[in-house]
Amino acid sequence: MPEEVVQSDSNTVLASIRVSGNEKGFSFYGGTSLQVQIDPAWTITPTDIFIGSDGVNPPAHTFTVSADDVSSAGLLPHAAGIDSGVYIGYDPLSDQWTFLVSNAAVVRLNFVITASSSVTGLEPINFVNADNALADRLFLQHENGFDHVSAAAGVDLPLPCGSVTAADFDNDMDVDLYLVCTTPATNRPNILYENLGDGRFQSVLNAGGAA
Structure with a gap:
Protein backbone atom coordinates (compact mmCIF):
# COMPACT_ATOMS: atom_id res chain seq x y z
CA MET A 1 0.00 0.00 0.00
CA ASN A 126 9.50 12.29 -2.14
CA PHE A 127 6.12 10.57 -2.64
CA VAL A 128 5.90 8.60 -5.87
CA ASN A 129 2.10 8.79 -6.14
CA ALA A 130 0.78 11.33 -3.67
CA ASP A 131 -2.93 10.70 -4.38
CA ASN A 132 -2.57 6.89 -4.21
CA ALA A 133 -5.15 6.38 -6.94
CA LEU A 134 -5.15 4.49 -10.23
CA ALA A 135 -7.78 4.96 -12.91
CA ASP A 136 -10.77 2.65 -12.51
CA ARG A 137 -11.28 0.07 -15.24
CA LEU A 138 -14.50 -1.62 -16.37
CA PHE A 139 -14.58 -4.77 -18.50
CA LEU A 140 -17.78 -6.20 -19.99
CA GLN A 141 -17.88 -9.90 -20.72
CA HIS A 142 -19.09 -11.32 -24.04
CA GLU A 143 -18.86 -14.76 -25.60
CA ASN A 144 -15.36 -14.17 -26.98
CA GLY A 145 -13.82 -12.50 -23.95
CA PHE A 146 -13.93 -9.03 -22.42
CA ASP A 147 -14.20 -5.48 -23.75
CA HIS A 148 -12.44 -2.61 -21.98
CA VAL A 149 -15.19 0.06 -21.81
CA SER A 150 -14.02 2.25 -18.91
CA ALA A 151 -13.86 5.57 -20.78
CA ALA A 152 -17.12 5.07 -22.68
CA ALA A 153 -18.90 4.03 -19.47
CA GLY A 154 -17.60 7.03 -17.50
CA VAL A 155 -15.85 4.99 -14.81
CA ASP A 156 -12.22 5.79 -15.60
CA LEU A 157 -11.51 8.30 -12.82
CA PRO A 158 -8.51 7.81 -10.51
CA LEU A 159 -10.28 6.84 -7.28
CA PRO A 160 -8.77 5.22 -4.15
CA CYS A 161 -11.31 2.38 -4.09
CA GLY A 162 -10.16 -1.19 -3.57
CA SER A 163 -13.42 -3.16 -3.71
CA VAL A 164 -16.49 -3.11 -5.95
CA THR A 165 -19.78 -4.98 -6.09
CA ALA A 166 -22.39 -5.07 -8.87
CA ALA A 167 -26.12 -5.10 -8.02
CA ASP A 168 -29.39 -3.38 -8.87
CA PHE A 169 -29.42 -0.83 -6.06
CA ASP A 170 -32.30 1.29 -7.40
CA ASN A 171 -34.57 -1.53 -8.65
CA ASP A 172 -34.65 -0.36 -12.27
CA MET A 173 -33.44 -3.71 -13.68
CA ASP A 174 -29.98 -2.31 -14.53
CA VAL A 175 -26.83 -3.42 -12.71
CA ASP A 176 -25.21 -0.59 -10.75
CA LEU A 177 -21.71 -0.42 -9.24
CA TYR A 178 -20.84 0.21 -5.59
CA LEU A 179 -17.22 1.13 -4.80
CA VAL A 180 -15.70 0.85 -1.32
CA CYS A 181 -12.98 3.45 -0.88
CA THR A 182 -10.16 3.95 1.60
CA THR A 183 -6.58 5.16 1.72
CA PRO A 184 -3.65 4.39 4.05
CA ALA A 185 -4.24 7.42 6.28
CA THR A 186 -8.02 7.78 6.27
CA ASN A 187 -11.31 6.39 5.04
CA ARG A 188 -12.88 7.98 1.98
CA PRO A 189 -16.59 8.18 1.06
CA ASN A 190 -17.85 5.13 -0.80
CA ILE A 191 -19.26 5.71 -4.29
CA LEU A 192 -22.43 4.49 -5.99
CA TYR A 193 -22.41 4.48 -9.79
CA GLU A 194 -25.92 4.35 -11.24
CA ASN A 195 -26.35 2.45 -14.51
CA LEU A 196 -28.10 4.79 -16.97
CA GLY A 197 -29.14 1.90 -19.18
CA ASP A 198 -27.20 3.04 -22.24
CA GLY A 199 -23.75 1.76 -21.34
CA ARG A 200 -22.90 4.75 -19.17
CA PHE A 201 -22.73 5.20 -15.40
CA GLN A 202 -23.01 8.32 -13.25
CA SER A 203 -22.03 8.91 -9.65
CA VAL A 204 -25.02 9.44 -7.33
CA LEU A 205 -24.45 12.37 -4.98
CA ASN A 206 -24.43 11.49 -1.26
CA ALA A 207 -25.24 7.83 -1.98
CA GLY A 208 -22.04 6.38 -0.57
CA GLY A 209 -24.21 4.45 1.87
CA ALA A 210 -26.22 3.11 -1.10
CA ALA A 211 -29.32 4.74 0.40
Whole structure:
Protein backbone atom coordinates (compact mmCIF):
# COMPACT_ATOMS: atom_id res chain seq x y z
CA MET A 1 0.00 0.00 0.00
CA PRO A 2 1.49 3.39 -0.95
CA GLU A 3 2.03 6.36 1.30
CA GLU A 4 -0.39 9.21 1.92
CA VAL A 5 -0.63 12.51 3.75
CA VAL A 6 -3.92 14.39 4.12
CA GLN A 7 -5.30 17.31 6.08
CA SER A 8 -8.55 16.02 7.61
CA ASP A 9 -9.51 19.44 8.98
CA SER A 10 -7.87 22.84 9.45
CA ASN A 11 -5.86 21.67 12.45
CA THR A 12 -5.24 17.95 11.78
CA VAL A 13 -2.73 16.17 9.53
CA LEU A 14 -2.87 12.40 8.97
CA ALA A 15 -0.07 10.49 7.28
CA SER A 16 0.95 6.93 6.50
CA ILE A 17 4.49 6.66 5.16
CA ARG A 18 6.39 3.63 3.87
CA VAL A 19 10.13 3.79 3.25
CA SER A 20 12.61 1.21 2.01
CA GLY A 21 16.17 2.42 1.72
CA ASN A 22 14.99 5.98 1.15
CA GLU A 23 13.45 9.01 2.85
CA LYS A 24 9.94 10.44 2.62
CA GLY A 25 7.90 12.90 4.59
CA PHE A 26 5.80 16.03 4.50
CA SER A 27 5.83 19.69 5.45
CA PHE A 28 3.31 22.39 6.31
CA TYR A 29 3.11 25.94 7.61
CA GLY A 30 1.73 27.20 10.90
CA GLY A 31 0.34 25.18 13.74
CA THR A 32 2.32 26.81 16.59
CA SER A 33 2.04 23.88 19.01
CA LEU A 34 1.64 20.32 17.69
CA GLN A 35 0.54 17.16 19.43
CA VAL A 36 2.22 14.33 17.53
CA GLN A 37 1.30 10.65 17.66
CA ILE A 38 3.48 8.10 15.83
CA ASP A 39 2.63 4.41 15.60
CA PRO A 40 2.86 1.44 15.56
CA ALA A 41 4.92 1.51 18.74
CA TRP A 42 6.73 -1.75 17.94
CA THR A 43 8.14 -0.28 14.73
CA ILE A 44 9.98 2.65 16.26
CA THR A 45 11.13 3.72 19.72
CA PRO A 46 11.18 7.30 21.05
CA THR A 47 14.98 7.16 20.88
CA ASP A 48 14.64 6.96 17.09
CA ILE A 49 12.58 10.17 16.96
CA PHE A 50 14.73 13.29 16.62
CA ILE A 51 13.41 16.81 17.20
CA GLY A 52 15.28 19.89 16.03
CA SER A 53 18.89 20.25 14.96
CA ASP A 54 20.11 18.72 18.24
CA GLY A 55 17.97 15.58 17.80
CA VAL A 56 16.08 15.77 21.09
CA ASN A 57 14.19 12.53 21.80
CA PRO A 58 10.58 12.75 23.02
CA PRO A 59 9.54 10.78 26.14
CA ALA A 60 6.94 8.64 24.33
CA HIS A 61 5.28 7.96 20.98
CA THR A 62 2.77 10.74 21.70
CA PHE A 63 4.35 14.10 22.45
CA THR A 64 4.13 17.84 21.89
CA VAL A 65 6.43 20.14 19.95
CA SER A 66 6.18 23.91 19.87
CA ALA A 67 7.34 26.62 17.52
CA ASP A 68 8.15 28.68 20.62
CA ASP A 69 10.63 26.06 21.86
CA VAL A 70 14.11 26.74 20.45
CA SER A 71 14.91 23.01 20.62
CA SER A 72 12.36 22.43 17.81
CA ALA A 73 14.32 24.55 15.32
CA GLY A 74 16.21 22.90 12.48
CA LEU A 75 16.67 19.26 11.49
CA LEU A 76 19.26 16.82 12.79
CA PRO A 77 21.80 16.12 10.01
CA HIS A 78 21.50 12.54 8.75
CA ALA A 79 22.05 10.32 5.71
CA ALA A 80 18.70 9.92 3.96
CA GLY A 81 17.74 6.28 3.47
CA ILE A 82 20.71 5.07 5.51
CA ASP A 83 20.23 6.52 8.99
CA SER A 84 17.03 5.26 10.61
CA GLY A 85 14.60 7.55 12.36
CA VAL A 86 11.91 10.20 12.28
CA TYR A 87 13.29 13.71 11.91
CA ILE A 88 11.12 16.65 12.94
CA GLY A 89 12.08 20.28 12.63
CA TYR A 90 10.71 23.81 12.58
CA ASP A 91 11.99 26.71 10.48
CA PRO A 92 11.22 29.95 12.39
CA LEU A 93 11.96 32.11 9.34
CA SER A 94 9.33 30.46 7.12
CA ASP A 95 7.03 29.13 9.90
CA GLN A 96 7.33 25.68 8.31
CA TRP A 97 7.32 22.27 10.01
CA THR A 98 9.05 19.31 8.33
CA PHE A 99 8.59 15.61 9.15
CA LEU A 100 10.92 13.04 7.55
CA VAL A 101 11.05 9.25 7.81
CA SER A 102 14.34 7.57 6.88
CA ASN A 103 15.27 3.89 7.03
CA ALA A 104 17.48 1.41 5.22
CA ALA A 105 14.87 -1.33 5.81
CA VAL A 106 11.17 -1.53 4.96
CA VAL A 107 9.20 0.48 7.52
CA ARG A 108 5.69 1.96 7.60
CA LEU A 109 4.77 4.63 10.16
CA ASN A 110 1.48 6.39 10.81
CA PHE A 111 1.17 9.97 12.05
CA VAL A 112 -1.66 11.91 13.68
CA ILE A 113 -0.75 15.56 14.17
CA THR A 114 -3.14 17.92 15.93
CA ALA A 115 -2.18 21.59 15.81
CA SER A 116 -3.22 24.35 18.19
CA SER A 117 -3.97 26.59 15.19
CA SER A 118 -4.67 26.18 11.49
CA VAL A 119 -2.02 24.67 9.22
CA THR A 120 -1.61 25.43 5.53
CA GLY A 121 0.47 24.40 2.55
CA LEU A 122 0.63 20.67 3.31
CA GLU A 123 3.05 19.05 0.85
CA PRO A 124 4.36 15.49 0.50
CA ILE A 125 8.12 14.97 0.21
CA ASN A 126 9.50 12.29 -2.14
CA PHE A 127 6.12 10.57 -2.64
CA VAL A 128 5.90 8.60 -5.87
CA ASN A 129 2.10 8.79 -6.14
CA ALA A 130 0.78 11.33 -3.67
CA ASP A 131 -2.93 10.70 -4.38
CA ASN A 132 -2.57 6.89 -4.21
CA ALA A 133 -5.15 6.38 -6.94
CA LEU A 134 -5.15 4.49 -10.23
CA ALA A 135 -7.78 4.96 -12.91
CA ASP A 136 -10.77 2.65 -12.51
CA ARG A 137 -11.28 0.07 -15.24
CA LEU A 138 -14.50 -1.62 -16.37
CA PHE A 139 -14.58 -4.77 -18.50
CA LEU A 140 -17.78 -6.20 -19.99
CA GLN A 141 -17.88 -9.90 -20.72
CA HIS A 142 -19.09 -11.32 -24.04
CA GLU A 143 -18.86 -14.76 -25.60
CA ASN A 144 -15.36 -14.17 -26.98
CA GLY A 145 -13.82 -12.50 -23.95
CA PHE A 146 -13.93 -9.03 -22.42
CA ASP A 147 -14.20 -5.48 -23.75
CA HIS A 148 -12.44 -2.61 -21.98
CA VAL A 149 -15.19 0.06 -21.81
CA SER A 150 -14.02 2.25 -18.91
CA ALA A 151 -13.86 5.57 -20.78
CA ALA A 152 -17.12 5.07 -22.68
CA ALA A 153 -18.90 4.03 -19.47
CA GLY A 154 -17.60 7.03 -17.50
CA VAL A 155 -15.85 4.99 -14.81
CA ASP A 156 -12.22 5.79 -15.60
CA LEU A 157 -11.51 8.30 -12.82
CA PRO A 158 -8.51 7.81 -10.51
CA LEU A 159 -10.28 6.84 -7.28
CA PRO A 160 -8.77 5.22 -4.15
CA CYS A 161 -11.31 2.38 -4.09
CA GLY A 162 -10.16 -1.19 -3.57
CA SER A 163 -13.42 -3.16 -3.71
CA VAL A 164 -16.49 -3.11 -5.95
CA THR A 165 -19.78 -4.98 -6.09
CA ALA A 166 -22.39 -5.07 -8.87
CA ALA A 167 -26.12 -5.10 -8.02
CA ASP A 168 -29.39 -3.38 -8.87
CA PHE A 169 -29.42 -0.83 -6.06
CA ASP A 170 -32.30 1.29 -7.40
CA ASN A 171 -34.57 -1.53 -8.65
CA ASP A 172 -34.65 -0.36 -12.27
CA MET A 173 -33.44 -3.71 -13.68
CA ASP A 174 -29.98 -2.31 -14.53
CA VAL A 175 -26.83 -3.42 -12.71
CA ASP A 176 -25.21 -0.59 -10.75
CA LEU A 177 -21.71 -0.42 -9.24
CA TYR A 178 -20.84 0.21 -5.59
CA LEU A 179 -17.22 1.13 -4.80
CA VAL A 180 -15.70 0.85 -1.32
CA CYS A 181 -12.98 3.45 -0.88
CA THR A 182 -10.16 3.95 1.60
CA THR A 183 -6.58 5.16 1.72
CA PRO A 184 -3.65 4.39 4.05
CA ALA A 185 -4.24 7.42 6.28
CA THR A 186 -8.02 7.78 6.27
CA ASN A 187 -11.31 6.39 5.04
CA ARG A 188 -12.88 7.98 1.98
CA PRO A 189 -16.59 8.18 1.06
CA ASN A 190 -17.85 5.13 -0.80
CA ILE A 191 -19.26 5.71 -4.29
CA LEU A 192 -22.43 4.49 -5.99
CA TYR A 193 -22.41 4.48 -9.79
CA GLU A 194 -25.92 4.35 -11.24
CA ASN A 195 -26.35 2.45 -14.51
CA LEU A 196 -28.10 4.79 -16.97
CA GLY A 197 -29.14 1.90 -19.18
CA ASP A 198 -27.20 3.04 -22.24
CA GLY A 199 -23.75 1.76 -21.34
CA ARG A 200 -22.90 4.75 -19.17
CA PHE A 201 -22.73 5.20 -15.40
CA GLN A 202 -23.01 8.32 -13.25
CA SER A 203 -22.03 8.91 -9.65
CA VAL A 204 -25.02 9.44 -7.33
CA LEU A 205 -24.45 12.37 -4.98
CA ASN A 206 -24.43 11.49 -1.26
CA ALA A 207 -25.24 7.83 -1.98
CA GLY A 208 -22.04 6.38 -0.57
CA GLY A 209 -24.21 4.45 1.87
CA ALA A 210 -26.22 3.11 -1.10
CA ALA A 211 -29.32 4.74 0.40
